[in-house]
Amino acid sequence: xxxxxxxxxxxxxxxxxxxxxxxxxxxxxxxxxxxxxxxxxxxxxxxxxxxxxxxxxxxxxxxxxxxxxxxxxxxxxxxxxxxxxxxxxxxxxx
Numbered sequence: 001x002x003x004x005x006x007x008x009x010x011x012x013x014x015x016x017x018x019x020x021x022x023x024x025x026x027x028x029x030x031x032x033x034x035x036x037x038x039x040x041x042x043x044x045x046x047x048x049x050x051x052x053x054x055x056x057x058x059x060x061x062x063x064x065x066x067x068x069x070x071x072x073x074x075x076x077x078x079x080x081x082x083x084x085x086x087x088x089x090x091x092x093x094x
Contacts, residue, residue: 003042004050007057010035014064021071029068036061 001009010032017027039058046054 003039003046004054004057006035006042007039007054007061010039011057011061011064014061014068018064018068018071021068021075027072029072032065036065 013032017029020027039061043051043054043058
């Protein structure tokens with residue numbers, strides 16, 4: 001698969017993961033780091049005419065990954081609060 005197609009595939013996967021998180025689902029992002037590394041390694045081999053667009057796609061992917069990270073932390077925090085609430089009752093109820 002060429003780097004542009006792979007970039008589109010990974011960008012779509014990140015968007016789908018973000019949608020799933022927004023719906024409260026757990027997501028599996030195993031292998032995402034390796035896929036992004038492959039993209040970064042492929043960039044220097046692109047024809048010069050394609051590099052600017054590819055770099056823009058990588059920048060957009062980086063922003064989406066940053067947002068996914070924030071959302072994963074938020075989901076983890078919410079999960080911890082639910083577990084604490086289940087174990088100890090709502091905050092201030094004691």
